[in-house]
Amino acid sequence: MDNRAEVSAFLKSRRDKLMPEQVGLPVYGQRRVTGLRRGEVAMLAGVSVEYYTRLERGNLGGVSDSVLNALAQALRLNDTERDHLYTLARAANAGPARIRRHPKKTVVRPSVLRLIEGLHDQPAYLRNNRMDILAANPLARALHCEAFEVEPVNTLRFVFLDPRATRLYCDWERVAHDGVGALRVEVAKNPYDRDLQNLVGELSARSDAFRTLWGGRDVYVFTGGTKRFHHPAVGELDLVHEVLDLPGEDGLSIIVYSADPGTPAADALKLLASWAATQQQDEAAAPAEGER
Structure with missing residues (x-):
């Protein structure tokens, strides 16, 4: 090969x-x-x-x-x-x-988990180079609530295989294009990574949109920017996001979203936090399967 x-x-x-x-x-x-x-x-x-x-x-x-x-x-x-x-x-x-054919099993350091959990008013999650979300704080889970209905969560699978992604991401075409470009960069870095190859094969087989974009050979590297969401519970949010690569962690990055103070997006984030807290309370109050 x-x-x-x-x-x-x-x-x-x-x-x-x-x-x-x-x-x-x-x-x-x-x-x-x-x-x-x-x-x-x-x-x-x-x-x-x-x-x-x-x-x-x-x-x-x-x-x-x-x-x-x-x-x-x-x-x-x-x-x-x-x-x-x-x-x-x-x-x-x-x-x-x-070239390493079998990637190391990812072990997330407790300090990284504490960092993510400590961002109470900012959605934050940890992602690997295959776009799997390995850990997320409650606000990030609330922001991507539909994606978290099926775990383990992979953002590319959600973007291309779940029709609700076109509603969540107001700029779905750009999100899809950038995601495919970033995946191509990772495949070039790790051409013998079977998990990456399997992901490309799965998405190519199941999504015409992915297959078309993959054939374009465009490349992309995630950096900071603005992403527009249309959340099913709180409506539109224009959030600034930062990508923080973890040195020495082989492809792991922390993604953090925030809103400028005093903006509608900041108010929407507060509403999202309140909605998330209500959802958690409802889940805690719901009887277990065996108790019904």
């Missing part, structure tokens, strides 16, 4: 997206290709057509950083795409013996 098919598809997808006028090349007559030709990319990168053809066929073995950098410039890659190209090259040169 190697990553040649992934390398080939990624490079071709970036080449197809570039028009000659975007890179200062003249256009003569009718073009039979989408985007740039291989020879045009080779010229921009300062390599032979034969060498670039070898690269686009997926063979990044032994390629130098200077060539990768020239290729990234020729294809006008952004920072995330450039990093992805370097990741693909590292995987191609590492060899199977140096």
